[in-house]
Amino acid sequence: MLLPMRGLPAAPPRPLAHPHTAPAPPPSLLGPRRRRPSQRLSKVVSYYGLTTPPYKTDALEPYMSRRAVELHWGKHQQDYVDGLNKQLAISPLYGHTLEDLIKEAYNNGNPLPEYNDAAEVWNHHFFWESMQPEGGGSPEAGVLQQIEKDFGSFFNFREEFMRSALSLLGSGWVWLVLKRSERKLEVVHTRNAINPLAFGDIPIISLDLWEHAYYLDYKDDRRTYVSNFLDHLVSWHTVTLRMMRAEAFVNLGEPTIPVA
């Protein structure tokens, strides 16, 4: 039995929406979709804030330098946050959780102007939380089982992740997602800001493949960047938590017992 999907399973653990000025309620608590900002609310200048990675900026060294994290988080992600807030000040899309906003603004493949910044804010937040100092290694038991079931082996998963990351032509992201309808894990890559939430999939891991994500540390060597991410940075602990959350929405049990 699948639960209704309203609550957005892939929501990051910490709330992404926090108003920066006192009188406005958090956007996520606002009423129905497409509610327009009232006169009072329209004075609010920041709808979403820059969230902080759950570790110090030098904690991922030597695989990701402090300089790279500072720029990526403090400049690139901040730019996306600012860009989004600027657009929301004049947008009818006010009052969504960030996940809802991303789905709405994706507009069935004809993204609205807000889409790019909204998705990038989410993607980067999710990306930082996909990593931890001394990450990598082997997934925790339950996740490992699921990976072995869906990819044949952990080795195969790793190969598939590398292959997908290296075959993306241009800027974008590589993801481990839980496919909702197939009820299995899959590796996908997406162009530029595109986020798999739009296709109904549940993101489990994201890795930024824009050149800004690795150029200072790896120059043109995307391969080493991706393999270091898998071997030393990916947080299987976070993955376990995300999988547990996802399982509230996707029944991974086997065999599936039909509910009368």
Place this chain on the structure above:
Amino acid sequence: MALRTWAAKKPLGLALGGARPLAAARGVATFTLPDLPYDFGALEPAVSGEIMRLHHQKHHATYVANYNKALEQLDAAVSKGDASAVVHLQSAIKFNGGGHVNHSIFWKNLKPISEGGGEPPHGKLGWAIDEDFGSIEKLIKKMNAEGAALQGSGWVWLALDKEAKKLSVETTPNQDPLVTKGSNLYPLLGIDVWEHAYYLQYKNVRPDYLTNIWKVVNWKYAGEEYEKVLA
């Protein structure tokens, strides 16, 4: 079986019948990395020597290598009559072939200041820019704005429509060459706005890169191309 018959009818298939992939490769034209017409450091301070070295020796060289590899695989796939492999190779050919074509133009679009880089166009192209954009400043402003707004990786172009004899500003994503925007479009000037083109020096500030690149633009080359195409 049907595929095999189809392939065998092609002259290529006949000529290479039964050939091993290695032998087949001999029939494929290969592309080589063109030399830079100036030293890596010659565009400083607009573009650093390190960027130029990596851009030419790593990025462009990789496009050339992967283009040749894809063409070789295409040749093998065609001679085997493997239609799905032929289709599958198209994106690699477009991307790497485009990367080779675009960068080859890009190097010619730049010139050290000491050799005349940044000097505004004279002659017919200068007149045409004034006519189509108002002034060279307006053209630069437009290209900078479109280059800065481009999502992800790509190129911003000053294009000449060979039929209409009109100039326009175009952008292409990733390594799509200008011709994908219209078969009449000819590239006079292309600016690489991939992050690899500026990141080591300008970091996230693409607009500063765009502002500075004009100091080393080779307008003489663009003007000659313009006159050549319209001659």
